[in-house]
Structure formats: structure tokens, C-alpha cells
Amino acid sequence: MVLNYVWIAFFLIGFVVGIIKAFLLGQTGLLSEMMTALFDAAKNGFEISLGLAGIMSLWLGIMKIGEKAGILNVFAKAVSPLFRTLFKDIPKDSPASGSVVMNLSATMLGLDNAATPLGLKAMNELQELNPVKDTATDAQVMFLVLNTAGLTLIPTSVIAMRQTIAMEQHVQNFNAADIFLPTLIATFIAFLSGMIIVAIVQRINLFKLPVIVFVCGFGALIALLHFSLSQMPADKLNQTIGAIGSCVILSVVILFMTAGLIKRQNVYDNFIEGAKEGFNVAVRIIPYLVAMLAAISIFRSSGCMDYIVNGIGHIVAMCGLRTEFVPALPVALMKPLSGSGARGLMVDVMRHYGVASFQGKLAAIIQGSTETTFYVIAVYFGSVQIKNTRQALACGLIADLIGLIAAIIVGYIFFAP
Numbered sequence: 001m002v003l004n005y006v007w008i009a010f011f012l013i014g015f016v017v018g019i020i021k022a023f024l025l026g027q028t029g030l031l032s033e034m035m036t037a038l039f040d041a042a043k044n045g046f047e048i049s050l051g052l053a054g055i056m057s058l059w060l061g062i063m064k065i066g067e068k069a070g071i072l073n074v075f076a077k078a079v080s081p082l083f084r085t086l087f088k089d090i091p092k093d094s095p096a097s098g099s100v101v102m103n104l105s106a107t108m109l110g111l112d113n114a115a116t117p118l119g120l121k122a123m124n125e126l127q128e129l130n131p132v133k134d135t136a137t138d139a140q141v142m143f144l145v146l147n148t149a150g151l152t153l154i155p156t157s158v159i160a161m162r163q164t165i166a167m168e169q170h171v172q173n174f175n176a177a178d179i180f181l182p183t184l185i186a187t188f189i190a191f192l193s194g195m196i197i198v199a200i201v202q203r204i205n206l207f208k209l210p211v212i213v214f215v216c217g218f219g220a221l222i223a224l225l226h227f228s229l230s231q232m233p234a235d236k237l238n239q240t241i242g243a244i245g246s247c248v249i250l251s252v253v254i255l256f257m258t259a260g261l262i263k264r265q266n267v268y269d270n271f272i273e274g275a276k277e278g279f280n281v282a283v284r285i286i287p288y289l290v291a292m293l294a295a296i297s298i299f300r301s302s303g304c305m306d307y308i309v310n311g312i313g314h315i316v317a318m319c320g321l322r323t324e325f326v327p328a329l330p331v332a333l334m335k336p337l338s339g340s341g342a343r344g345l346m347v348d349v350m351r352h353y354g355v356a357s358f359q360g361k362l363a364a365i366i367q368g369s370t371e372t373t374f375y376v377i378a379v380y381f382g383s384v385q386i387k388n389t390r391q392a393l394a395c396g397l398i399a400d401l402i403g404l405i406a407a408i409i410v411g412y413i414f415f416a417p
Contacts, residue, residue, distance in 0.1 A: 057278025064274025
């Protein structure tokens with residue numbers, strides 16, 4: 001419902017400003033420019049979505065190989081000690097425990113198609129343990145916040161969209177995976193923040209071995225990578241980050257295929273089964289992307305987007321801070337409300353400033369660093385008819401804010417203009 005009002009507001013505000021500029025300020029050509037921008041946006045939205053079909057088919061095919069080979073189960077078993085510590089109220093023999101682990105594991109691996117049904121199943125099983133059916137339990141609040149924080153090891157959809165736009169813009173030697181490490185750092189900080197905030201509220205002792213091993217292990221890996229890269233010149237740094245991201249993704253592909261081979265599965269057929277969904281995913285994105293790009297085109301071509309960005313930039317400059325990050329902020333403002341809306345704004349930033357620009361890279365990092373808080377809460381709590389969400393929304397939004405700040409800082413560290 002919130003997205004409905006936001007979407008209509010983009011059109012109405014842009015139209016009103018355009019009318020005022022055209023008939024009161026004498027900018028008579030503006031309305032024609034807005035009309036052209038509107039139809040161009042629809043065309044661009046379709047082309048970008050269609051361009052995603054091949055890349056999404058490839059990745060979903062690879063993911064299906066890993067899923068059939070049992071990689072998801074192995075990963076879930078590896079992280080289950082951590083989640084048993086965080087969800088202290090779930091009995092060990094409850095099926096909810098396994099569903100929670102499977103859902104969060106699927107989210108980390110970027111298996112969105114598997115994560116949502118697993119999440120709904122986990123929420124229903126948690127609801128069976130709930131003594132007050134219309135009020136969220138501690139376990140449900142923790143589950144929702146960790147979902148909205150959205151720790152994702154590989155931001156596949158963002159990388160795929162960057163590659164598509166780079167081909168459209170004829171960017172030479174472009175590596176769409178160069179945002180892999182910065183996004184991983186930002187999303188880890190957001191996830192860690194959500195976990196700590198809820199633990200404080202629920203008085204969970206995080207000083208336990210599984211939590212310490214997870215945080216220290218992940219933190220040590222990131223620190224090692226940062227220390228190794230910090231002394232490099234900017235151009236070489238970007239190339240190295242891209243190489244690391246590419247190496248990780250290619251290693252995942254080989255790991256999944258090898259696991260499938262060891263289990264004597266028909267890896268090719270598994271790939272085809274998953275790849276079939278790639279086209280469907282790309283087609284499903286078309287109406288959402290066209291809708292948002294159309295609204296944003298009216299809002300931007302009327303000059304309203306510039307008013308907002310310049311206004312925020314002026315305030316930031318008055319505080320003595322750098323302002324290069326400001327054009328990417330609309331993505332962050334939209335992300336808690338709508339994933340498709342934020343995706344549209346990310347594409348708008350990449351098209352306006354260039355996919356290889358600092359603003360384009362930062363928009364991609366922000367898009368990949370957190371989940372859609374209001375949507376996740378509405379879907380998951382709505383599925384079990386919970387009305388009192390307790391601290392879930394506040395904790396989720398605080399984690400989003402910390403994730404945004406982390407994304408901006410990390411963006412400057414790796415891609416400072």
C-alpha cells in the first residue's frame with residue numbers, strides 16, 4: 001500500500017511541477033521532454049529485464065545444481081550452532097529450528113526462490129510455538145530482523161543487472177563483480193547490527209562460542225582482504241576486487257558441479273531445470289521495473305529528483321561532508337519500502353551517472369546490502385496474522401540505517417572518486 005502512494009506521488013508531483021514550469025516559467029518544451037522520457041523509460045525497462053534473462057537463467061541453473069547436490073543442507077548444518085544460540089526459545093526437537101536455518105542459509109546463498117517458501121514455512125512453525133497468536137514471539141522478532149538485514153554472500157541479481165546495463169552502455173572491460181567485496185562487508189555489518197540490537201532487547205548472551213567463531217571468522221576474513229588491498233593504487237584495487245569477486249563466483253560454480261558429479265547426479269539436467277526459471281524471473285521483473293522507471297522518469301525529467309538530491313547535498317555540505325554519495329541515497333530511502341522500487345532507482349542512477357561511476361557502484365552496494373523491511377514484515381507476519389510486531393520494525397530499520405552508513409563508508413574506501 002505504501003508503494004502505491006509513493007508510485008502515484010512520483011507521477012503527480014512530477015506532472016504538477018512540469019505544468020508550473022511549462023506555463024508559468026515559460027519552459028514550454030519540458031512537457032514534451034517528460035513525455036519522451038516516459039516512453040523511453042518503458043522501453044529501457046523492457047530491454048533491461050529481457051537482457052537479464054540469459055544471466056538469470058545461467059545463475060539459477062547453477063543454483064539448482066548446488067541445491068540438488070545438497071550444498072544448501074551442508075551450509076545449513078555448518079551455521080546451525082549459531083542460529084540455535086540466537087533462537088534460544090525454540091526447542092531442539094522442533095521442526096521450526098530446521099526451517100529457520102534453511103531459510104537463512106538460502107538467503108545467504110542468494111536462493112531467493114527457495115528462501116521465501118522456506119521462510120513462510122519457518123514462520124508458520126514458529127507460530128505453532130506462540131502462546132499469544134496475535135503477538136510476535138522473541139524468536140519471530142529475531143527471525144524477521146535477520147531476514148530484513150539480509151546477509152547475502154553473492155548479490156547475484158545486482159551483478160546481473162550491472163552487467164546488462166554495462167553492455168547497453170558499451171562499457172569496455174567491465175567487471176560487474178567488482179562490488180562483491182564492498183557489498184559483502186556492508187551486508188555483514190547490517191546483519192551483525194540487527195543481530196546485536198535484537199540480542200540487547202531480548203537479553204541474549206552473544207558471548208558464546210558459535211557467535212564468537214562466526215563474527216571473528218567473518219571479520220578476520222574481511223580484515224585480511226582489506227589489509228591486503230589497502231596499499232594498492234586505485235586502478236589496481238578495482239581490478240583486484242573484481243578478480244576476487246569473479247574468483248569466488250567461479251569457485252562456487254565449480255564447487256556445485258563437483259558436488260553434483262560426486263553424488264552421481266545428472267548435472268546438466270539439473271542445470272536445465274533451474275535455468276528454465278531464469279526466463280520466468282526476467283519476465284516477472286518487467287512490469288515492476290517498467291512501472292518504477294516510468295514514474296521515476298516523470299519525477300526526474302520534471303527536475304524534482306534534482307531538487308531532492310541537491311537539497312540533501314546542500315545539507316550534507318553544510319555539515320562539512322563529501323557529497324558524491326548523495327545521488328545514490330534515493331535507493332536507500334526506497335529500499336525499506338519496496339525492493340522493486342529500489343531496483344528501479346538503482347537502474348536510474350546507473351543510467352544517469354553511468355554503471356561504472358562511483359554513484360552507480362554505490363547504488364549497487366546499497367541495493368545489495370539490506371532487504372525490504374516493510375515487505376518482509378508484511379508478508380511473513382501477515383501469513384500468520386500477527387498484529388503486534390513488537391520491536392521487529394524498529395530493530396529492522398535501525399539495522400537498515402547502519403547498513404546504509406556502512407555501504408557509504410565502504411563505497412568511499414574502495415571506489416573513492
